[in-house]
Amino acid sequence: MSFAQKARYNFMKDLGAPALMWLRQSQRKKRPRKPNPYLGPPLKCAGRLREIMTRHYYLSRFSKGAKPVAWVTSGAPVELLRVFDFYTIYPENHGALCGAQKKGPEICSEAEKKGYHPDLCSYARIDLGHAFSGKTPAGRLPRPDLLFCANNICQTVLYWYKELSYYWNIPLIIFDTPYNFQDIREKDIEYMVCQFEEMIPELERISGCKYSHDRFMKIIGIARESASTWGRVLATMKHRPAPISIFDAFVHLAPIVSLRGLPIALDYYRILLDELEERVAKGIGAVTNESKRLMWDNIAVWFKLRDWSLLFAERGLNFVAATYTNAWAETIHYLDEMSPFESMARAYSLVVLNNSLNYRLKLMEQMIRDYQVDGLVILSLRSCKPYSVGQYDLRRLLGERLGIKSVVIESDMTDFRAYSEEQTRTRLEAFFEALEV
Amino acid sequence: MTKTQMTRKDYLLDQKQKGRHIFGVFPAQYPKELLWAMNVVPAEIWDPPVEITAANAHLQPYICSVVRFGLELVLEGKCDFLDGFLFPHTCDSIQNMASVIHDYIGANKPCYFFYHPKNPHGKAAREYYVLELKNLMRSLEKQLGPLNPDALKQRIQQGHKISSLFGEFYDLRAKGELDVGNGEFYEQIRRGEYLFPDDLIPELEGFLARNKGKGEKRLMPVILSGVLPNPPEILTLFDELGVRVSHDDLLIGSRRLLVPPSNLKDPFKQLAESYFSMPPCSTKGAPIVKRREYLLSLIKATGAKGVIFNVVKFCEPEWFDVPNLTDELKKRGTPTLVLDTELNQGLSGQMKTRVEAFVEMIS
Numbered sequence: 142m143s144f145a146q147k148a149r150y151n152f153m154k155d156l157g158a159p160a161l162m163w164l165r166q167s168q169r170k171k172r173p174r175k176p177n178p179y180l181g182p183p184l185k186c187a188g189r190l191r192e193i194m195t196r197h198y199y200l201s202r203f204s205k206g207a208k209p210v211a212w213v214t215s216g217a218p219v220e221l222l223r224v225f226d227f228y229t230i231y232p233e234n235h236g237a238l239c240g241a242q243k244k245g246p247e248i249c250s251e252a253e254k255k256g257y258h259p260d261l262c263s264y265a266r267i268d269l270g271h272a273f274s275g276k277t278p279a280g281r282l283p284r285p286d287l288l289f290c291a292n293n294i295c296q297t298v299l300y301w302y303k304e305l306s307y308y309w310n311i312p313l314i315i316f317d318t319p320y321n322f323q324d325i326r327e328k329d330i331e332y333m334v335c336q337f338e339e340m341i342p343e344l345e346r347i348s349g350c351k352y353s354h355d356r357f358m359k360i361i362g363i364a365r366e367s368a369s370t371w372g373r374v375l376a377t378m379k380h381r382p383a384p385i386s387i388f389d390a391f392v393h394l395a396p397i398v399s400l401r402g403l404p405i406a407l408d409y410y411r412i413l414l415d416e417l418e419e420r421v422a423k424g425i426g427a428v429t430n431e432s433k434r435l436m437w438d439n440i441a442v443w444f445k446l447r448d449w450s451l452l453f454a455e456r457g458l459n460f461v462a463a464t465y466t467n468a469w470a471e472t473i474h475y476l477d478e479m480s481p482f483e484s485m486a487r488a489y490s491l492v493v494l495n496n497s498l499n500y501r502l503k504l505m506e507q508m509i510r511d512y513q514v515d516g517l518v519i520l521s522l523r524s525c526k527p528y529s530v531g532q533y534d535l536r537r538l539l540g541e542r543l544g545i546k547s548v549v550i551e552s553d554m555t556d557f558r559a560y561s562e563e564q565t566r567t568r569l570e571a572f573f574e575a576l577e578v
Numbered sequence: 579m580t581k582t583q584m585t586r587k588d589y590l591l592d593q594k595q596k597g598r599h600i601f602g603v604f605p606a607q608y609p610k611e612l613l614w615a616m617n618v619v620p621a622e623i624w625d626p627p628v629e630i631t632a633a634n635a636h637l638q639p640y641i642c643s644v645v646r647f648g649l650e651l652v653l654e655g656k657c658d659f660l661d662g663f664l665f666p667h668t669c670d671s672i673q674n675m676a677s678v679i680h681d682y683i684g685a686n687k688p689c690y691f692f693y694h695p696k697n698p699h700g701k702a703a704r705e706y707y708v709l710e711l712k713n714l715m716r717s718l719e720k721q722l723g724p725l726n727p728d729a730l731k732q733r734i735q736q737g738h739k740i741s742s743l744f745g746e747f748y749d750l751r752a753k754g755e756l757d758v759g760n761g762e763f764y765e766q767i768r769r770g771e772y773l774f775p776d777d778l779i780p781e782l783e784g785f786l787a788r789n790k791g792k793g794e795k796r797l798m799p800v801i802l803s804g805v806l807p808n809p810p811e812i813l814t815l816f817d818e819l820g821v822r823v824s825h826d827d828l829l830i831g832s833r834r835l836l837v838p839p840s841n842l843k844d845p846f847k848q849l850a851e852s853y854f855s856m857p858p859c860s861t862k863g864a865p866i867v868k869r870r871e872y873l874l875s876l877i878k879a880t881g882a883k884g885v886i887f888n889v890v891k892f893c894e895p896e897w898f899d900v901p902n903l904t905d906e907l908k909k910r911g912t913p914t915l916v917l918d919t920e921l922n923q924g925l926s927g928q929m930k931t932r933v934e935a936f937v938e939m940i941s
């Protein structure tokens with residue numbers, strides 16, 4: 142790491158980023174948004190979230206050379222990387238950002254030009270497309286020194302990160318989490334712990350930092366606290382009316398994904414939780430007239446977030462639960478400073494996508510009861526096999542067991558070439574009719 | 579009827595009558611020798627000749643046809659005579675299909691899962707593989723009784739024999755010294771997907787004795803990559819066009835069949851060592867460099883004039899590797915053809931034209 146680059150990074154962190162935030166905020170104040178009659182007042186925290194994420198992406202431009210840079214999958218145990226002071230970039234989060242800004246097809250096509258099939262996961266295509274063309278709405282992403290990949294969410298990330306590693310000739314560390322076809326076994330935990338032990342010298346070499354157990358324990362504590370606060374944020378949606386919706390949660394998820402293990406994420410969720418508790422106390426809902434409550438299964442459709450939040454809100458429908466947002470609150474509570482490696486293995490390998498479909502069925506049943514859900518929207522995502530294979534049966538079984546009404550819609554999370562407005566509208570209209578809204 | 583004349587189903591029923599246990603095994607990597615040692619006949623399920631109807635109610639159309647055909651076979655009751663299923667952890671789609679069958683549909687028979695490490699680089703992965711083998715053994719023992727350690731050693735020896743026979747097949751074919759067409763070659767190879775070793779070994783030996791040494795050397799050598807040689811009509815087309823598949827990088831082919839023998843004493847460690855020294859495979863997380871080097875070595879050894887990637891539609895492990903592999907081969911002057919294939923759909927006019935044009939180009 143060079144002294145000049147470190148000095149530049151620190152300058153930008155202490156002066157450049159705050160100046161940018163100030164400028165953005167003063168511009169934003171000049172054009173306030175018109176309130177929508179179907180939606181509750183916007184969250185006060187939203188500005189702070191924007192600030193945090195903008196700052197994160199902005200500073201990342203100056204991180205190269207000042208800090209070791211890692212690109213990390215959303216389910217990877219990033220806590221270990223924090224010990225070595227890696228600046229972490231989450232390509233999936235970047236993919237979501239591109240999706241929300243409707244840049245998915247344009248950036249995906251850069252990967253397709255190189256031969257990547259349009260059937261492949263669009264997060265991967267966006268990331269590879271960005272790597273080949275530099276296109277991104279985030280300004281510029283730093284080239285990584287390390288790729289860190291955990292296959293607890295899918296095997297796709299493994300294939301995808303292998304490509305990046307090859308293309309840039311940079312090291313790839315894989316954290317292999319055996320799939321829990323049934324219960325997790327001790328030997329699975331041991332295998333994962335051994336992998337952590339194997340990783341440490343490699344991480345020391347790449348980062349030039351020494352492993353510090355004290356630091357690791359602190360980070361583990363912060364990560365657990367952040368995830369449990371995130372869990373409490375989600376749990377506020379058990380109230381009627383729910384103070385936020387899952388569409389909000391999709392957005393407010395960014396820090397727990399991208400900044401997990403850093404104090405800033407914990408601070409943010411504490412502020413958010415305070416605001417939501419205040420809304421609960423005052424009876425303020427995310428949807429002004431919440432009549433029915435819904436659950437969402439799968440990742441968000443980023444390019445439809447705003448449209449759909451209005452479409453559902455107009456009918457008094459609020460999404461109060463989702464398997465996706467829950468994933469970052471579900472197992473991180475296992476983290477334990479007393480046995481950091483074992484607990485981290487457990488926390489990361491017990492996430493919903495690394496468990497059997499029976500587990501997912503039970504989890505959804507529980508969530509439907511806890512959140513008093515009236516209907517279920519299942520998004521079948523052609524990009525994502527682990528999330529989507531099994532959904533038809535999941536729908537059938539939940540219907541049989543709980544009598545819950547549901548609809549399956551087909552789309553992609555970022556690539557709107559795989560989305561049909563007409564077909565979706567028809568299915569949703571039928572669903573609304575069944576719900577009598 | 580001799581074993582050679584029997585259909586796959588008849589053979590499996592015959593084996594069952596003889597007291598063997600028949601397991602349906604989904605793709606791709608699993609310890610055959612362990613199953614054999616427990617008197618199990620693994621019947622692999624890749625591309626059964628069924629029409630997909632019932633599976634449509636369970637799987638989206640964007641799931642690969644290996645998984646869709648496999649589930650269809652189960653739903654149509656064509657696996658009812660089996661004594662169990664084994665699901666190796668090959669990819670996300672197989673993983674979830676296993677769970678659909680086990681958790682949602684109900685297989686009414688024991689289901690086993692075999693996780694092979696996706697991080698093939700460290701010591702941890704090797705140790706885990708051994709533990710996973712032992713775990714599979716213990717689970718099978720609950721259904722089938724204790725494993726006889728001598729039987730395992732004997733089956734491992736048979737496994738070595740089979741690999742060396744396949745190795746001979748591949749070598750002779752590479753040199754143009756095997757007198758069989760492409761279709762016949764793969765038909766024989768694929769009988770290993772369900773024959774018990776006691777029957778497979780003599781059959782392979784007979785095949786070699788009959789066909790050794792009379793091959794057509796002048797045929798155009800190409801390498802075939804992908805998961806499996808389907809539609810089978812493509813092999814007939816190669817024959818018609820004077821193409822000899824001089825080697826392959828198929829998941830049902832060299833990636834699994836050419837297993838280097840291990841001299842370790844412990845049979846489980848032996849199986850592990852063989853597994854980790856098999857040719858690189860996308861389903862095992864092999865780095866691209868290794869796959870590239872493997873393909874280049876096959877081209878060099880067989881004088882192949884081109885590489886055909888026959889990729890199953892929606893097969894993520896394969897499709898991710900294709901762009902870099904084709905790019906690298908082209909840079910080194912080897913032409914490539916990439917086909918996007920739905921299984922059992924025959925040879926479309928477009929596919930035929932593309933293959934013909936490719937062969938014309940490399941001739």
Ligand code: SF4
Pocket residue numbers: 233262263264265294295296297298440524525526527528
């Ligand atoms: S969308 Fe699905 S397939 Fe793509 S990276 Fe995420 S979990 Fe993996």
Ligand code: SF4
Pocket residue numbers: 605642643644645668669670671672805861890892893894895896
């Ligand atoms: S063809 Fe590909 S996606 Fe399908 S089961 Fe085989 S490895 Fe998995």
